[in-house]
Amino acid sequence: MSKEFVPKLLTTLRSGYTRQQFGRDVMAGVIVGIVALPLAIAFAIASGVPPEKGLITAVVAGFFISAFGGSRVQIGGPTGAFIVIVYGIVQEHGLAGLTMATFMAGLLLIAMGLLRFGALLRYFPHTLIVGFTTGIAVIIFSAQINDLFGLRIAQVPAGFVEKWPVYFRSSGIDSTSAAIGLGTIAVTVLSGRFIKLVPGSLIAIVLATVASQVLHLPVDTIGSRFGGIPDTLPLPSFQAVDLGTVKELFRPALAIALLGGIESLLSAVVADGSIGGRHRSNMELVAQGGANMLSALFGGIPATGAIARTATNIKNGGRTPVAGIVHAIVLLAIMLVAGKWAAMIPMACLAGILVVVAWNMAELHGFIAVFRTSRHDMAVLLATFLLTVFVDLIVAIEVGMVLAAFLFMKRMSDVLVLKPLTDPGNQGDALLESELGRIPKGVLVYEINGPLFFGAAQTFVDTLKTIGDGHRMLILRMRHVPFIDATGLHRLHDIIQTLRKRKVDVQLVEVMPEVRGALLRAGILSADEQSATMEEALARVKR
Numbered sequence: 001m002s003k004e005f006v007p008k009l010l011t012t013l014r015s016g017y018t019r020q021q022f023g024r025d026v027m028a029g030v031i032v033g034i035v036a037l038p039l040a041i042a043f044a045i046a047s048g049v050p051p052e053k054g055l056i057t058a059v060v061a062g063f064f065i066s067a068f069g070g071s072r073v074q075i076g077g078p079t080g081a082f083i084v085i086v087y088g089i090v091q092e093h094g095l096a097g098l099t100m101a102t103f104m105a106g107l108l109l110i111a112m113g114l115l116r117f118g119a120l121l122r123y124f125p126h127t128l129i130v131g132f133t134t135g136i137a138v139i140i141f142s143a144q145i146n147d148l149f150g151l152r153i154a155q156v157p158a159g160f161v162e163k164w165p166v167y168f169r170s171s172g173i174d175s176t177s178a179a180i181g182l183g184t185i186a187v188t189v190l191s192g193r194f195i196k197l198v199p200g201s202l203i204a205i206v207l208a209t210v211a212s213q214v215l216h217l218p219v220d221t222i223g224s225r226f227g228g229i230p231d232t233l234p235l236p237s238f239q240a241v242d243l244g245t246v247k248e249l250f251r252p253a254l255a256i257a258l259l260g261g262i263e264s265l266l267s268a269v270v271a272d273g274s275i276g277g278r279h280r281s282n283m284e285l286v287a288q289g290g291a292n293m294l295s296a297l298f299g300g301i302p303a304t305g306a307i308a309r310t311a312t313n314i315k316n317g318g319r320t321p322v323a324g325i326v327h328a329i330v331l332l333a334i335m336l337v338a339g340k341w342a343a344m345i346p347m348a349c350l351a352g353i354l355v356v357v358a359w360n361m362a363e364l365h366g367f368i369a370v371f372r373t374s375r376h377d378m379a380v381l382l383a384t385f386l387l388t389v390f391v392d393l394i395v396a397i398e399v400g401m402v403l404a405a406f407l408f409m410k411r412m413s414d415v416l417v418l419k420p421l422t423d424p425g426n427q428g429d430a431l432l433e434s435e436l437g438r439i440p441k442g443v444l445v446y447e448i449n450g451p452l453f454f455g456a457a458q459t460f461v462d463t464l465k466t467i468g469d470g471h472r473m474l475i476l477r478m479r480h481v482p483f484i485d486a487t488g489l490h491r492l493h494d495i496i497q498t499l500r501k502r503k504v505d506v507q508l509v510e511v512m513p514e515v516r517g518a519l520l521r522a523g524i525l526s527a528d529e530q531s532a533t534m535e536e537a538l539a540r541v542k543r
Contacts, residue, residue, distance in 0.1 A: 004280050007068045009321040028318030029326025035199045042350045043078040047086035054078050059332045061291035061303030066324025069287035070280030071268040075309040082302045084393045096239045103296035104253035109289030118281025121261050127381040128400040130366045135388025137362040147351035150177025177348040184352025201353050208349035223343030231339045236297040255394040256302045264288050264305035274314045376407040409455035416450035418463045447477040454487030479510035489522045509537045
């Protein structure tokens with residue numbers, strides 16, 4: 001088996017696993033498990049599914065990602081990035097459709113890993129990632145207003161634009177729910193300055209739950225909204241769906257796979273920088289795929305690597321996948337033992353936690369920094385952000401990638417420079433003549449700088465069309481042409497044929513090996529019509 005498909009757990013255990021590291025991993029796993037508890041519940045509720053779905057995902061997928069993943073410290077589970085996609089699937093296709101989409105996404109992720117797409121996912125533009133991440137953060141925030149302020153709106157519209165008029169037309173703010181929600185935000189943000197060992201979100205949940213029960217506060221809780229949280233792990237099952245539904249779910253499944261792959265590898269890269277390690281991207285994709293398939297079988301939701309929980313793991317001493325496995329076991333124990341108490345958590349408290357999550361996701365500093373770069377980057381950022389918020393995340397990713405690709409091609413075509421090294425009066429470029437001697441009369445020398453691909457091919461054609469009939473030879477110096485594609489070959493062939501009809505010969509000079517091979521395979525020029533140096537080309541002209 002190739003080393004890139006060996007789970008990091010096996011590598012770390014074989015390299016010598018000490019009792020001291022085991023203790024640190026257990027402590028980190030316990031802390032991360034406690035941190036993950038409120039997030040798993042909150043992400044599930046925000047996605048439009050029962051709270052236990054988030055816990056099941058964190059347990060099952062979290063265990064699998066750590067046991068079989070390609071990162072030493074990755075913590076997997078449900079994340080805020082999936083809320084928008086999952087909510088849309090549930091609204092349109094129900095829980096059965098979500099199960100199928102999650103399973104299909106797992107298959108796609110495994111295929112990506114086996115096809116070694118791990119390196120390719122790094123080519124997603126940073127502006128695209130910032131755009132849809134900030135857009136998702138805005139959507140998550142807007143979805144919490146009802147519970148955060150206790151508006152008690154029975155059916156909140158799914159669309160971002162449609163939500164806000166409904167909010168403003170509501171009967172009014174419930175002061176008790178608002179106090180719990182805003183207090184949760186304050187405790188979550190500020191407690192970290194004074195208490196380092198216990199996460200602020202857990203402190204806020206304990207305080208809000210105890211206060212609501214002791215004081216008998218009239219607020220919605222998880223139990224009143226969804227019923228109790230099961231104290232058992234369900235048996236795996238799979239609901240059959242028809243082929244038509246599979247076709248409808250392919251785009252959402254692909255979006256889950258791409259988003260999960262990007263986020264997991266981004267989290268792994270950040271973790272590598274913190275511990276000085278190196279993850280196996282393709283093995284990580286395979287593990288993420290298997291985790292999502294397993295999560296679907298147990299009735300869970302999509303999972304991926306969680307950057308914040310991974311960072312918490314590292315900060316508390318976790319250095320091997322054992323910490324992630326312990327985190328999953330801790331969550332399972334809490335689910336089996338303390339599920340009835342989790343049902344007492346006020347909905348306003350969970351809304352406050354998700355507001356903090358949305359703020360941390362927003363990457364406002366990165367969003368603003370893009371405005372100090374080029375207008376092309378700004379266009380990709382704004383298009384992705386606005387489409388995510390006002391249209392659909394899937395559309396945003398598709399349009400953002402296409403726009404980024406077109407703008408990249410525009411930039412690359414602008415890089416192509418085709419400049420004459422001899423002027424129209426045939427006096428000869430001073431530098432060229434100082435190197436090579438006087439250029440013979442009737443010889444035109446051009447130098448091409450940049451890739452000759454389909455985006456720049458027309459510029460190349462338009463420039464060479466200006467060559468007059470007074471020349472008998474064109475020398476194209478190609479020492480700075482790194483590659484040429486099929487369109488570039490086609491345009492070059494057309495130019496050569498046109499010039500030959502006008503009795504103008506063509507010599508290609510200083511062609512890079514990759515480009516020379518492409519020219520010979522395409523049969524555009526023979527080896528005799530390509531010169532290794534300018535001196536050799538001019539010697540042929542003189543002969």
